Amino acid sequence: MKIWLKISLTAIAALSCVSLVQAEGWGSGTELPSTLEGFALEGEVPEMEGKVTLVDFWASWCAPCKAAFPEMEKLYQNFKDEGFQIVAVSVDQKANQMQRFLDKQKPSFATPHDAGQQLVKAAEISVMPSSFLVDRKGVIRFAHEGWHGKESAENLTHQIQGLLAE
Amino acid sequence: MKQIFKKISAWATLVALIAFGVGCATVEPYQKGNLSDYTMRSDRDELASVMNSHIQFSREASTGGEGVGGGGCGCN
Numbered sequence: 001m002k003i004w005l006k007i008s009l010t011a012i013a014a015l016s017c018v019s020l021v022q023a024e025g026w027g028s029g030t031e032l033p034s035t036l037e038g039f040a041l042e043g044e045v046p047e048m049e050g051k052v053t054l055v056d057f058w059a060s061w062c063a064p065c066k067a068a069f070p071e072m073e074k075l076y077q078n079f080k081d082e083g084f085q086i087v088a089v090s091v092d093q094k095a096n097q098m099q100r101f102l103d104k105q106k107p108s109f110a111t112p113h114d115a116g117q118q119l120v121k122a123a124e125i126s127v128m129p130s131s132f133l134v135d136r137k138g139v140i141r142f143a144h145e146g147w148h149g150k151e152s153a154e155n156l157t158h159q160i161q162g163l164l165a166e
Numbered sequence: 167m168k169q170i171f172k173k174i175s176a177w178a179t180l181v182a183l184i185a186f187g188v189g190c191a192t193v194e195p196y197q198k199g200n201l202s203d204y205t206m207r208s209d210r211d212e213l214a215s216v217m218n219s220h221i222q223f224s225r226e227a228s229t230g231g232e233g234v235g236g237g238g239c240g241c242n
Contacts, residue, residue: 057196059196059199061198061199061202061203091196091199092199093199093200094199117196117197120194120196121194126195127195128195
């Protein structure tokens with residue numbers, strides 16, 4: 001085999017390995033810390049211990065993220081008394097755009113701002129919006145990518161009911 | 167001479183691969199806010215958009231899709 005071909009293949013393999021090593025983030029089974037305060041979030045960040053929590057990553061420039069808000073509000077109102085909460089983390093780089101949407105929508109659940117994008121970087125999401133359903137022990141049980149309207153809402157309802165019953 | 171040329175080619179390939187590999191950057195989904203900014207829109211200047219479409223349909227003899235009529239004669 002020609003030497004340049006050997007070197008090229010070695011380099012391509014090395015680059016592939018680097019990209020594989022980098023592909024680690026949040027997923028089903030990942031244990032989250034009891035609080036997300038270590039990620040320099042701005043705004044109210046509720047404790048997650050003992051509660052079923054939906055951690056949602058959204059942005060004001062992301063239309064599907066915004067479409068999910070009315071359904072998330074319904075879920076929160078339906079299950080909050082049973083120990084369910086939502087932490088909708090905004091990854092907006094412009095705080096005024098985030099605030100404009102929140103002023104219009106007025107969600108009842110927590111909407112901290114990940115201004116430095118530290119938490120979302122740790123989660124290594126590949127799609128906006130992405131959400132993670134965390135059980136009472138702080139372990140991610142379900143990961144959702146994108147927002148598919150009624151289908152997503154029904155899946156979330158079913159999964160939240162299951163986790164609350166545990 | 168041929169061997170030296172082969173070696174140089176091999177090293178040049180390696181250096182090029184490393185250089186291009188390091189230069190690769192992925193825009194993460196949460197970083198795409200800048201791409202959806204108003205200033206990134208091609209139609210943010212209404213007057214310029216109208217002018218551009220006028221020039222295009224006049225010069226390219228193209229009609230349809232822009233909301234303007236004409237046969238491409240450049241006379242309107």
